[in-house]
Amino acid sequence: MTRWARLTMTTSLNDARAPMSDQVRCRFAPSPTGFLHVGSARTALFNWLYARSVGGTFVLRIEDTDGDRNRPELIEVIFDELRWLGIDWDEGPLFQSDNRDRHRQVVSDMLSNGQAYVVDEHNEPVDGTELVDGQAVRFRVPVGETVSFIDSVRGDVSFATDDLEDFVVWRSNGTPPFLLANAVDDADMGITHAIRGEDLLSTTPKVQLILQAMGVTPPTYAHLPLLVNEQRKKLSKRRDDVSIADYRSRGYLPEAMVNHLALLGWGPDDDIEIRPIEEIVAKFTLERVNKSAAFFDIDKLDHFNATYIQQLDPDTFVANIMPHLTADERFGAAVDESVVRQFAAEVQQRVNVYADAGEWYDWLFLDDIEFDDKSFTKGLVKAKKGAEVLDGVIAAFGDCEWTAEVLNETVRGVGDELGVRSAVPVRVAVTGRSGGIPLYEPLEVLGRDAALKRLNLARERLAAV
RNA sequence: GCCCCGUUCGUCUAGCGGCCUAGGACGCCACCCUCUCAAGGUGGUAGCACGGGUUCAAAUCCCGUACGGGGUACCA
Numbered sequence A: 001m002t003r004w005a006r007l008t009m010t011t012s013l014n015d016a017r018a019p020m021s022d023q024v025r026c027r028f029a030p031s032p033t034g035f036l037h038v039g040s041a042r043t044a045l046f047n048w049l050y051a052r053s054v055g056g057t058f059v060l061r062i063e064d065t066d067g068d069r070n071r072p073e074l075i076e077v078i079f080d081e082l083r084w085l086g087i088d089w090d091e092g093p094l095f096q097s098d099n100r101d102r103h104r105q106v107v108s109d110m111l112s113n114g115q116a117y118v119v120d121e122h123n124e125p126v127d128g129t130e131l132v133d134g135q136a137v138r139f140r141v142p143v144g145e146t147v148s149f150i151d152s153v154r155g156d157v158s159f160a161t162d163d164l165e166d167f168v169v170w171r172s173n174g175t176p177p178f179l180l181a182n183a184v185d186d187a188d189m190g191i192t193h194a195i196r197g198e199d200l201l202s203t204t205p206k207v208q209l210i211l212q213a214m215g216v217t218p219p220t221y222a223h224l225p226l227l228v229n230e231q232r233k234k235l236s237k238r239r240d241d242v243s244i245a246d247y248r249s250r251g252y253l254p255e256a257m258v259n260h261l262a263l264l265g266w267g268p269d270d271d272i273e274i275r276p277i278e279e280i281v282a283k284f285t286l287e288r289v290n291k292s293a294a295f296f297d298i299d300k301l302d303h304f305n306a307t308y309i310q311q312l313d314p315d316t317f318v319a320n321i322m323p324h325l326t327a328d329e330r331f332g333a334a335v336d337e338s339v340v341r342q343f344a345a346e347v348q349q350r351v352n353v354y355a356d357a358g359e360w361y362d363w364l365f366l367d368d369i370e371f372d373d374k375s376f377t378k379g380l381v382k383a384k385k386g387a388e389v390l391d392g393v394i395a396a397f398g399d400c401e402w403t404a405e406v407l408n409e410t411v412r413g414v415g416d417e418l419g420v421r422s423a424v425p426v427r428v429a430v431t432g433r434s435g436g437i438p439l440y441e442p443l444e445v446l447g448r449d450a451a452l453k454r455l456n457l458a459r460e461r462l463a464a465v
Numbered sequence B: 001g002c003c004c005c006g007u008u009c010g011u012c013u014a015g016c017g018g019c020c021u022a023g024g025a026c027g028c029c030a031c032c033c034u035c036u037c038a039a040g041g042u043g044g045u046a047g048c049a050c051g052g053g054u055u056c057a058a059a060u061c062c063c064g065u066a067c068g069g070g071g072u073a074c075c076a
Helices: A003-015 A038-054 A073-085 A096-112 A178-188 A198-214 A244-250 A254-262 A277-283 A298-310 A314-326 A337-342 A344-348 A358-365 A373-381 A386-397 A404-418 A423-431 A440-446 A448-464
Strands: A025-028 A057-062 A091-095 A116-119 A136-139 A146-151 A155-160 A168-170 A193-197 A220-224
Touching (some): A038 A073, A038 A277, A073 A244, A096 A168, A178 A198, A193 A198, A198 A220, A254 A277, A314 A337, A337 A440, A373 A423, A404 A440, A440 A448
Antiparallel strands (some): A136 A168
16 A cells, blocks of 8 residues: 555545544645754644644655755655654655645646636646646636635634636646645645644635635644744745754754744743643643744753753763764863763753853863963953962962862962962963863862963963963 | 735743733843852843724724735745
8 A cells, every 4th residue: 555545545534524623633744855944843843732732643744746856865854853853743754746646636627627727838828628748737716706714823814816816736847836735635634734834824825725626625724923033034944043953963952942942932821931841732722822923042942951951860961962072173082981970960050052061071181271362361361460379379289189179278278378369360270261160179180280281381371471 | 016914021922801010931230159150049121013993991902004024936
């Protein structure tokens, strides 16, 4: 049995149509023309949320009719990103291209019924009610009528057919355009709720006309507000940094991503934003979906991600950041997992994204640190008695007991003697930065020789300023 | 141009006629904590686009204006 044969079975089931509310069927229908981006992922998520929230079925369909831009190798990638996000599907993947004969049949029927007509390359109508190779078919849009429907998000929406031109339902290259294939497939698959982006709102009357011509009851539509960039324009793969895969590789957690995405165009009634997906499913309704566009705010995503990272058990955290650390070309080869583990708790509460973990650890694995200019200026050059502090610490570190506790007391002692705060200058000298995880335990691990080497280096550099 | 949709703090949102002196979150600022930076805690900053109605009462309903967006393809 082919994939599509299974579909047609659903169709016949659906034809019997006793649409019960517990028979909700949603679908996500990406076209494999690019990587999964945040806008598509949000659409997929809302379909999934709705299906799960009402115990319905979530179907995955690949809209691979756009021959030229189609990139089959991306199909698996899209699946992989969906799985990563935790968006699982109950049926499919089904491939639109498998339904080509059916699409052709529908258009053919339209021609014989006079609902559509053949046009030549100049868009001039051609006599005849048969599909002709090399010629397109246009739908005959009725005159003076109104197409209206109830959108679950937007309420009543209506369009005058007079504002619609006779749109193409079959291309001259022998393939169905999106409008036709999408409408037919939704009907055949018994889709009850089409949840999609608002950019498709104005194509809806055309879809309704097609369905009407087929004698099929259209699904309920829900048009989600668009995700926009800083300029308030629809997110675009070209302009915007929106690939789910990119976020994944930088070390965002799927839980954080999904949680954040769920809050774009929807909000719970109880002010609790960060919460498990099960709770979001339980609270989700289409009626609560907003109408206005939402900006994808990375700062907020970062906050969510940091929160989810903090909740991780330490072993998982270490396991997850290790690949990012060892992949770092500056110090990756020197990374010692036991050291990573020793200070993981401190890093875990500071890091927003796994990929940033290196910034907290690097000085422990680097032979030669680089000084952050701002830190060096503020922490040493402009610090009171910066040079004296370093001199004092260098002298004291030469023979003091090398334990975190003693190191702490020693640095403090030098500062007290000089009447200044000594911790930051030492930190800058040893780590290159003015901020970081608590200093003395790592310093104990780093060792006396390395510490002295850096202190002396910093002292020389300071003298040269 | 035409059609459609939208408009609550900078951002994401709660609000579905009185509970609003408009709540939460991110960001930002301050303070506490503190070896630093974070985290955490406390406090603060900032908004119903505008104008008309309707109503005893409007962020909430109606109309208009402005602004923004989407569509208007043999793309999806």
